[in-house]
Amino acid sequence: MTGPHRDDRELLAWLDDRLAAAGRRRTGDVTVPRVRPWGTVMRAETDRGPVWLKLPAPDTAFEVALYPLLHRLAPDHVLAPLAADPARGWLLLPDGGETLRDRPPEEFEQVLPRYAELQRALAPAADELIALGVTDMRPSVLPRRLDEALALVDGVAEVRARRAWFAEIAAGLAGSRVPASLDHADLHPGNVFAADGRCYDWGDSVVGHPFGSMLVALRGAGDRAREAYLEVFTDLAPRAELRQDLRRARIAGNVIRALTWHRALSADPGHGHGTAHAEGPARHLRQLLSASAWQCP
Template identity: 55%
Template sequence: MSDRAEWLDQRLAAAGLRRTGEITCPHDRPWGTVHTAPTTGGPVWLKAPGTGTVFEVALYELLPRVAPDHALRPIAVDVDRGWVLLPDGGTTLGDAGTDLVAGLVTVLPQYAALQRDLAAHTGALLSYGVADMRPETMPARFDEAVAAVTAGPEVRALRGTYAKWCARLAASPVPASIDHNDLHPRNVFLDGDRARFYDWGDAVVAHPFASMLVTAAVVRARLGVGQDDPAVRRVRDAYLEVWSDLAPPRELVAELELACWVGKVARALIWDRALREQGHDQAREFADAPRQHLAALLADGWSDLTEGE
C-alpha cells in the first residue's frame, strides 16, 4: 500500500489538495481494489482494477473528453501502473430515495446519448482492452462461454439460434458502442437531473441495447413485476427514444430484446474473467455466476437474470 499512498499524496498535492486522514480499503474484490481517503477537497477514491479490467483506467481519460457531462473527471490517471484517482461523485440513484422508475426515466436518455457519442470511438475502446462483444464476434464467444462453464446440452443446442440472433444484430443500423454491462442504480451518480456513470470495469464493446439487460432485471426484481409490466416498458422506451431516428419504435423494441438475449453470453464471460483473477478468497462467493448467466439463455424472457445489482 505504501506505493499507492505515496502516489495518492503526490497526485493530491499536484491538484492543490491534501489528505486529512487515513487511507482505508472498503472494496477488495477479484476484479479490483478501491481505497478511499478524506482530503481538504472531500473524499477521494483510488481504484486499482485487476488485470482483466485495467482498461478502465484509460477509459477514464476518454470519457471526460467525449462525454464530459456524464463522466467523473479523474484527479489523476496512471495508465502504466493501472491506477485512477477519482473525486467523490456524491449520491447514487440507488441511494437518493428517488422513485426507481422515475429516476431511470431521467438518467437513461443521458446514458444513451453517451453511447451515441462513444460509438465513433470503438477503435480506441478496443485498443484499451475493452472486450469485443460486437454481434459479429458473439457466435465464437458463445463457444468460448460454453467451454468455460461446461454448459449442458440444452444450452449447447442453442448455438444455431444464437448465431442467427447475432447475424440479425450485426445488420442493424444501430452502431456498436460501449455497454456498461452492469448498469444499475448504484452505478449512477445523480446531481439534480444530471447523471454521471461510473464503475466501468464490466464494460464491453457491443450492441448498445444490451445495456438494458441488467437495468430491466433490477427493475423487475425491485418491483416484483414481469418484463411486460408498464414500469419496465416505461424505462425501456425512455432509453430507446434517443435512438428513434434510426428505426421505427417496434423495430427498436425487437432489437433491444434480441440484444439482451445475446448479451447474456457477454455477462457470463465477464464474470468468468473476473473469477480468473488470482489470490482472492471472494471468488468462491461468486463461483457459480458465469454458469447462472449462461443458463439464463434458457429462461422465459429477454430480461431474465439470476442476479441484479
C-alpha cells in the first residue's frame, strides 16, 4: 500500500505483529487484489508463503469471529486463522493454495460428503453460531425472512402471492429430522481448496437447514453428487425423506440468498446498481414463482 493513512499504518503494524507471533516475517509490500462492497482482501508475502488479510464489511464482520470457532469445532475442515480481531474486523489467514474452480466437476463432488460431515459436527453449536452474529435462517423463521426480503427488494411484488405456499415449505422443513447447522450459502468449487477440500469464504453463511447449501452446490450437478452428499445423513432419515428435505431446503435457499445478496450490496452506497450483481436479490426471489419446477408440494 502506498502512502498509508493512519489506519493503514495501524493495520500494517497489527499484521506484522501477528505474523511475528506466528513465526513469520513479511518480505514485501501489501497488495489489495480485491475490493468489494462486502469486504476487502489484501495479500502479503512472507518468508513462509503468502498470507491473506480480510476486512469484511460491518454486516459480514461475524466471519472474523467465526473462523476461530470453526477451527476449534472442526479443525480438519477449515483453515486455521493466523489471527482474528473481531473488535476491529480484521482476519489473517494462511494461503490455502489453488481452489477447485478449474478442476473436473468430479473433484467437487468428492468434497460434498466432507462438507456434510462439517455440518454434522457444527449442528450442536447452532445457538452459539447465532450468538456470534451468524444470521438465523432456521425453518421456523423463514416466512418472516421472506417478508423481510419482499420489503427490501424492488420489482418482486408478484412473489407475495406465493407466501402461503412458501410457509408450507418452511413448515415441512421444520419437521425435518436433520438438525439446523451452518449453511455456507455460497458453496461452489471456487470456495474449496483443491489440496485438502477445506472450505473458505464464510461471509455469506447463515444458520439454517444444512441442505440449503445445495442450492448453489448442486447447480449443474447430477444425481450422483446429490446422493453423495445425502449419504452422510442417512442415519437420520430414509433417503426418500432426505430428498424431500433437500427440495424444500433449496427452495428456501432462494430467500436466504436474496437476503445475503442484499446485505452484501447494501454495504456499497450505490447498492451495487449497474453491476453484474445488482439483480441477484430479485433473481432469487423470482425463483419462488417457478413452483412446478421444484417438484415439491
